[in-house]
Amino acid sequence: MKPFRILAATAAPLLRDNIDTDIIIRIEKLVGMTDHSELGRWCFGALRYLPDGSENPEFVLNQTPYRGSEILLAGANFGCGSSREGAVWAMMQIGLKVVLAPSFGEIFYNNCFQNGMLPVVLDRGSIEEIARELEPDAARRSVTVDLERRSVLSPRGKEYAFEVPELRREALLEGLDDLGLTLKREAVIAAHEKRDRGLRPWIYQTVEVP
Amino acid sequence: MGKQDVGGVRMAGRTMFQKIWDDHVVADLGDNFFLLHIDRHIMHDLGGPAAMLDVKQRGLRIRNPELTFATVDHAISSAPDRFGTTETGIRLLTGLRAGTRDAGVRMFDVGEPGQGIVHVIGPELGLTLPGALLVCGDSHTCTQGAMGALAFGIGSTELIHVLATQTLVQPRPKTMRVCFHGTMSPGVTAKDLILHLIGTVGAAGGSGYAVEYAGSAIRSMSIEERLTVCNLSIELGAKIGMVASDDTTFGYLKGRQFAPTGALWDRAVAHWRTLPSDDDAEFDREVEIDVDRIAPHVTWGTSPEQVLPIDGVIPDPAAMVEAGKRAAAVAALDYMGLEPGRPIVGTPVDWVFIGSCTNSRISDLRSAAEIARGRRIAPTVRAWVVPGSEAIKRQAETEGLDRVFTEAGFEWREPGCSMCLAANGETIAAGQRSVSTSNRNFVGRQGPGARTHLASPAMAAAAAVAGHITDVRSLGA
Numbered sequence: 001m002k003p004f005r006i007l008a009a010t011a012a013p014l015l016r017d018n019i020d021t022d023i024i025i026r027i028e029k030l031v032g033m034t035d036h037s038e039l040g041r042w043c044f045g046a047l048r049y050l051p052d053g054s055e056n057p058e059f060v061l062n063q064t065p066y067r068g069s070e071i072l073l074a075g076a077n078f079g080c081g082s083s084r085e086g087a088v089w090a091m092m093q094i095g096l097k098v099v100l101a102p103s104f105g106e107i108f109y110n111n112c113f114q115n116g117m118l119p120v121v122l123d124r125g126s127i128e129e130i131a132r133e134l135e136p137d138a139a140r141r142s143v144t145v146d147l148e149r150r151s152v153l154s155p156r157g158k159e160y161a162f163e164v165p166e167l168r169r170e171a172l173l174e175g176l177d178d179l180g181l182t183l184k185r186e187a188v189i190a191a192h193e194k195r196d197r198g199l200r201p202w203i204y205q206t207v208e209v210p
Numbered sequence: 211m212g213k214q215d216v217g218g219v220r221m222a223g224r225t226m227f228q229k230i231w232d233d234h235v236v237a238d239l240g241d242n243f244f245l246l247h248i249d250r251h252i253m254h255d256l257g258g259p260a261a262m263l264d265v266k267q268r269g270l271r272i273r274n275p276e277l278t279f280a281t282v283d284h285a286i287s288s289a290p291d292r293f294g295t296t297e298t299g300i301r302l303l304t305g306l307r308a309g310t311r312d313a314g315v316r317m318f319d320v321g322e323p324g325q326g327i328v329h330v331i332g333p334e335l336g337l338t339l340p341g342a343l344l345v346c347g348d349s350h351t352c353t354q355g356a357m358g359a360l361a362f363g364i365g366s367t368e369l370i371h372v373l374a375t376q377t378l379v380q381p382r383p384k385t386m387r388v389c390f391h392g393t394m395s396p397g398v399t400a401k402d403l404i405l406h407l408i409g410t411v412g413a414a415g416g417s418g419y420a421v422e423y424a425g426s427a428i429r430s431m432s433i434e435e436r437l438t439v440c441n442l443s444i445e446l447g448a449k450i451g452m453v454a455s456d457d458t459t460f461g462y463l464k465g466r467q468f469a470p471t472g473a474l475w476d477r478a479v480a481h482w483r484t485l486p487s488d489d490d491a492e493f494d495r496e497v498e499i500d501v502d503r504i505a506p507h508v509t510w511g512t513s514p515e516q517v518l519p520i521d522g523v524i525p526d527p528a529a530m531v532e533a534g535k536r537a538a539a540v541a542a543l544d545y546m547g548l549e550p551g552r553p554i555v556g557t558p559v560d561w562v563f564i565g566s567c568t569n570s571r572i573s574d575l576r577s578a579a580e581i582a583r584g585r586r587i588a589p590t591v592r593a594w595v596v597p598g599s600e601a602i603k604r605q606a607e608t609e610g611l612d613r614v615f616t617e618a619g620f621e622w623r624e625p626g627c628s629m630c631l632a633a634n635g636e637t638i639a640a641g642q643r644s645v646s647t648s649n650r651n652f653v654g655r656q657g658p659g660a661r662t663h664l665a666s667p668a669m670a671a672a673a674a675v676a677g678h679i680t681d682v683r684s685l686g687a
Binding site for chain 2: 015016017018020022023026027028030031032045046051075076077080081082083084085086088102103104105106107110111114115124128165166167177178179182183185186188189192193196199200201202203204205206207208209
């Protein structure tokens with residue numbers, strides 16, 4: 001996993017609540033997928049394209065200043081819905097690296113950290129404030145997200161502090177994933193299992209009764 | 211159980227969630243993160259094949275194949291004899307067969323009792339036990355918390371982690387208790403209760419919480435009704451929903467294929483009886499819902515929180531205070547082709563889908579069949595019934611429900627997820643309107659441009675008969 005430390009980049013506002021994972025990537029694009037690189041063109045498909053397949057000019061990431069943004073300012077409950085990690089993969093394929101939202105779908109939030117993408121929880125008011133700074137001045141669209149300092153810097157330099165689980169922060173800063181660390185804990189896992197087999201044997205005796 | 215005196219310190223009671231969580235802590239990783247033991251892992255055709263391949267390619271093995279199970283549900287066709295399964299669907303089925311055979315994982319294959327939607331077969335086979343920690347690469351795994359288990363959905367990377375280590379790194383959520391008090395009126399179902407709750411607290415209202423459903427209405431529910439309630443926890447924003455196990459749970463489980471037997475059963479039940487929340491357990495949030503006044507519900511928008519009682523009118527976004535909610539409502543009404551201020555009743559319907567991990571169990575089919583019996587669906591409507599599992603399908607056929615449906619003009623299909631998420635190519639055409647017993651009315655969920663209204667099986671059957679959204683109680687439910 002690629003480490004994440006600090007990013008200063010263009011941010012795009014998509015402030016509608018409940019952008020779900022079906023909107024981010026449709027299931028049939030994942031069913032047939034053989035490689036993540038196929039997902040980029042379908043990311044936000046329901047918003048990005050018109051029924052005839054052409055680009056929807058109303059969609060923020062189709063608009064010239066925001067196309068290719070690396071930071072997304074989002075509404076509440078972003079990434080709600082399905083557990084599909086493909087939602088994160090698809091967003092990464094179009095270059096997104098950070099999402100700022102008042103709240104996230106929990107599984108999506110977890111999935112971000114597994115892939116080096118940073119979900120930042122900021123209250124709605126702060127996000128709307130940052131979004132307002134983006135709009136009037138096209139030259140000032142750059143938002144800085146600093147994971148080491150746990151802060152977001154608006155285009156005009158206003159600082160917003162955010163919280164992120166320390167375990168996740170450290171892993172992201174170092175580019176470490178859970179699996180490598182857990183595999184080193186095999187002895188602890190085996191000891192737990194041995195003790196648990198005595199306490200709850202019915203969990204482990206998965207005998208099929210015809 | 212009251213407060214316990216431990217070493218002179220008064221200990222507050224624990225919630226059911228906390229007790230089960232504590233039973234599974236392998237290591238405390240600090241900062242509220244824990245390494246948890248996974249008791250049961252069920253794989254499906256979408257996530258399973260790739261994950262098993264990944265584990266192999268990393269030079270790892272499936273650590274506990276005896277705690278891992280698999281079935282095919284997402285990408286398989288629901289057409290009679292499974293004709294119409296896409297090439298991709300067949301590739302995934304073949305991949306799941308090969309991977310499970312290779313690793314010694316029990317797979318429930320097509321045509322075999324045990325095949326079905328993951329969250330239907332878990333309880334049905336007795337795999338999902340009270341106090342167990344169960345995961346699956348599907349967000350509706352929360353359904354299975356109805357058994358008194360701790361069950362939640364995971365992503366692809368987490369799935370590989372579980373296969374390789376039989377553990378998972380998780381932050382401990384806060385706890386919420388939702389008490390449903392009172393008695394459901396005729397025509398009102400478990401689906402209406404949970405939709406009402408989501409409409410009340412919002413689609414993010416449960417975010418960050420493990421939700422325990424309690425109260426007299428939950429206690430008097432069957433297991434199948436509790437499964438429906440827990441199913442929509444994720445639509446409330448909560449990854450985990452659960453109901454304390456009781457005699458209803460034990461009665462349901464006893465004698466099932468993978469349930470413990472003999473002395474082991476007695477020992478298990480004795481443990482399970484210690485798991486409900488202590489009387490003095492404290493929750494981070496409490497919600498009280500009066501069930502008596504809840505009417506049948508139906509969604510109007512593209513989030514399950516955009517829901518109203520069947521006698522309600524479509525809301526006006528202009529009256530909404532929060533900008534994010536207003537923007538979502540404007541977009542939803544545009545997508546759904548609906549006008550504010552009009553009654554939801556009478557909205558014409560093209561499709562009816564009865565199925566999914568929410569509402570495809572035998573009691574759901576019986577309740578829909580009760581409405582369909584002796585009636586015909588409207589000529590403008592196409593209606594499908596997709597049972598949740600092979601076992602349910604066979605039971606329904608024994609009871610003659612398949613004939614009730616087909617005589618009324620419904621199509622009787624093979625078990626799987628089908629049109630709930632349209633991963634198998636079964637879609638509703640753009641602009642067409644569906645009443646669906648599933649769990650998500652998201653944009654494009656049932657096909658690009660398809661418009662979905664969520665409702666109970668009886669309400670869906672009533673809509674099929676009427677040809678428009680209607681109050682099931684007007685049909686004498």
